[in-house]
Amino acid sequence: MHWTQYPHHGPGAEYLGAPKTALELGGATCGASVALTRTGVQVTAVDFSAVQMERAPQWWAGEPNLTLVEADLTDYLAHTEERFDAVFSNCARTHG
DSSP states (O other): OOSSSSTTOSOOGGGGOSOSEEEEETOTTOHHHHHHHTTTOEEEEEESOHHHHHHHHHHHTTOTTEEEEESOHHHHHHHOOOOOSEEEOOOOOOOO
16 A cells, blocks of 8 residues: 555555554545455445446455445535544546
8 A cells, every 4th residue: 555656655554553444535446445455444435436436346346345436525425324444545646
C-alpha cells in the first residue's frame, strides 16, 4: 500500500492502526483496498466512476473482504448505516 505514486514513499498501512473495517474514498483501481483486505480488513471502496467500478471486479473477483460501491461519496454516506474503523484515500494524480 503506497500513499503516492512512488513505492515505499510515506507511511504504510500501519498508519491506519489495526482496523476491522475501512472505507476507501475514490477507490479507482482498488489496489490499496485489496492490500488491506489481504490482511483481514473488511474494506468498502466507493468511487463515482462507472468505468472504474466496472473494471475493478474483473481484477479483484474473489476477494472476500472487498465491497465495491459505485456512488457519489456524499450520497453513499448519507444513506449507509455502516460505520468504519478507518477512512482513507489513496488518490494520487499525475500530470504529464
